[in-house]
Amino acid sequence: xxxxxxxxxxxxxxxxxxxxxxxxxxxxxxxxxxxxxxxxxxxxxxxxxxxxxxxxxxxxxxxxxxxxxxxxxxxxxxxxxxxxxxxxxxxxxxxxxxxxxxxxxxxxxxxxxxxxxxxxxxxxxxxxxxxxxxxxxxxxxxxxxxxxxxxxxxxxxxxxxxxxxxxxxxxxxxxxxxxxxxxxxxxxxxxxxxxxxxxxxxxxxxxxxxxxxxxxxxxxxxxxxxxxxxxxxxxxxxxxxxxxxxxxxxxxxxxxxxxxxxx
Numbered sequence: 001x002x003x004x005x006x007x008x009x010x011x012x013x014x015x016x017x018x019x020x021x022x023x024x025x026x027x028x029x030x031x032x033x034x035x036x037x038x039x040x041x042x043x044x045x046x047x048x049x050x051x052x053x054x055x056x057x058x059x060x061x062x063x064x065x066x067x068x069x070x071x072x073x074x075x076x077x078x079x080x081x082x083x084x085x086x087x088x089x090x091x092x093x094x095x096x097x098x099x100x101x102x103x104x105x106x107x108x109x110x111x112x113x114x115x116x117x118x119x120x121x122x123x124x125x126x127x128x129x130x131x132x133x134x135x136x137x138x139x140x141x142x143x144x145x146x147x148x149x150x151x152x153x154x155x156x157x158x159x160x161x162x163x164x165x166x167x168x169x170x171x172x173x174x175x176x177x178x179x180x181x182x183x184x185x186x187x188x189x190x191x192x193x194x195x196x197x198x199x200x201x202x203x204x205x206x207x208x209x210x211x212x213x214x215x216x217x218x219x220x221x222x223x224x225x226x227x228x229x230x231x232x233x234x235x236x237x238x239x240x241x242x243x244x245x246x247x248x249x250x251x252x253x254x255x256x257x258x259x260x261x262x263x
Contacts, residue, residue, distance in 0.1 A: 013061030014106040016043060021103070028103055031096055033072050037065040064099070071095040179215065184222035189231075192247050203234075203243035 010016040020039050021028055044062060072095060146154075191201060206219050223245065226232045232245050 013058050014102060015110070016040065016058070017061070017099075018103055018107055018110070028100060028107075031100065033065065033069045033096060037062075037069050040065055068095045068099065179218055181218055181221050181225060184218050185226060188219075188222055188226065192232075195247075201245045203245060 010019065017036065017040065020036055020043075021031065024035070024039075026032065026036070040062060044058060188201075188206060191206065195201060203219075203223065206223075207216060211219075223232070223234065223243070227234060230248060233248055234243050234245050236243055
């Protein structure tokens with residue numbers, strides 16, 4: 001009787017053997033080697049007829065099945081008794097045991113692989129995306145700043161504000177003392193008196209770090225007035241450079257005349 005099979009792709013000889021066992025509904029612990037070997041060889045012949053490449057591992061499994069089949073056909077040797085124990089050599093054990101162990105192990109891992117494949121297919125149907133900020137879509141709740149307050153609370157807060165207002169110290173307006181051009185001229189002359197004879201004085205030296213704008217203007221007017229009275233001469237080495245002042249020496253520092261203009 002010829003058995004026909006639909007050729008499929010198998011991952012290896014164990015996969016093919018397991019397929020043949022499942023198709024024939026054979027107990028894996030009691031494999032009819034003769035029947036399985038014939039089906040396995042028929043599959044290899046079908047592959048050759050279709051000019052498919054038969055890899056070496058399929059041929060090795062075919063040789064293994066033929067070897068097991070030949071061992072199953074040989075008569076079993078008698079049991080040897082040694083010291084009241086039955087002893088059977090390892091070579092006389094069931095030759096199918098190693099093949100059954102490999103098939104059971106392969107079936108276990110194949111089942112695990114199938115389960116993982118199903119999980120992968122289920123997971124491929126699920127689409128995810130990164131979380132987004134949904135704050136703009138949240139309903140805005142108007143916050144009541146006086147929630148939970150009563151009328152007496154507002155009256156008490158108003159009374160506290162009135163008491164703080166009565167204890168508040170009034171701000172006193174302080175008028176700043178203004179310096180005149182005449183006084184500033186005297187101060188410039190005093191600075192020249194502290195210098196050595198012929199030493200120069202820079203305009204920036206007349207200004208302090210905390211000098212306000214009004215004092216700068218008064219100082220500049222004092223310098224202009226002294227130039228007008230021919231007491232000093234001023235020049236700059238280059239544009240926007242510091243103003244250099246020199247005493248002209250025409251009159252003594254103690255004989256500086258009074259300012260003609262009134263400021």
